[in-house]
Amino acid sequence: MSAATLYGLCSAALIGLGLFGLITHPQALRKILAFNLIGSGVFLLFGVAARRGAAAGFGGDPVPQALVITGLVVAFVSTAVAVSLLLRLFQETGRTTLSSDE
């Protein structure tokens, strides 16, 4: 098994793990963390595809690598907006969960 395949399996586990955290944690901040774990798993899959496409003297296919850089930046700004929403929710209601039964 190549290193790329190994990290591919690692990203598959990360996606499942993040999804589990997203479903089971009631606190919004934990959901944001879990969502970032899913994101890391998906980005690593791009990295695996890039590594397998190593050719022409490059260690990996630069196109998926560039897409991941774009993805990382967008993931960060989404996290920032989500955190701002959460802090505003906390200011307004004093709650940090999204449960609807109150």
Add this chain to the structure above:
Amino acid sequence: MAFDILLGTLVLGVAIWTVAARDTFAAVIGFVAFGLLVALVWVRLAASDVALTEAALGSGLTGGLLLGAGTRLARVETIATEKPGAILGLSAAAVCALISTGVALIVFLLPEPAPTLAPQVAANIATTGLENPVPAVLMAYRAIDTLLEVIVLLLALLATWSLAPDDLWGGLPGHHDPADLDGVLTFVAQLLVPVGVLVGIHIFWIGSVAPGGEFQGATILAAMWILLSMAGLVDMPPVNRRWLRMVLVAGPAVFFAIGLAGFAIAGGFLAYPPSYAKQLILTIEIPLTLSIAATLALLVAGPPERQASG
């Protein structure tokens, strides 16, 4: 290979900690460590440009943002909230295991030989004047993605600012404690910021030939601004200042203008004439780096929380 197995196990271990930790703050710390380990994975996957971005942005800036939020929420987060029932937990675990297995199967069934665009990138890289293929993709082949991305950055900042209460619109983001001139944080800021700014500019500049580029450089510059603000040495400006708005839109505006000029000088939107492609790309990248740095720093600072005086 032994190193890869160790690293993969560590990454998964820290990820499990991030999901399973009882304390939210401990989970955030776990996530920061996770980001640094993933940066190492990127190095192992021969993607140094991505590794730099992950370390600076995915771990550093995201970590700072989440730690700030974790501190503010710590008082209520420690009070145990309702736990999901055993049935929900078990069925969620089953569904997630199924999805992981599905993705793992896809990894094993990836086509051989792997499809790649690397030869096309190598064949045309001379026309961009750059030597590092990743910025060549970002700034030339897929420049439209990058242009849209920096516009997404601006939209995200607008969304964050929109969360300010009505009476604070246009005010100053975050808290400001005057600098404690004997404090450790002030000392670190005074020592680190000049070096950090230099490193940020270097990483931006080196991007055309070696791993680096405008996003990595801008992230480091943003981190230095945040450090100065945390140490109380400078205050964030009120978000309604005209000069600030100009800095924020300068990069995307120059990018868009040169993209439009491509119709006249190279026969298409965002096309560069090969004889001075590198000069054009640099003309875009310099204001773009400043705009991205300012946007990232203000995103971490959050919506306005204090009224602007005067």
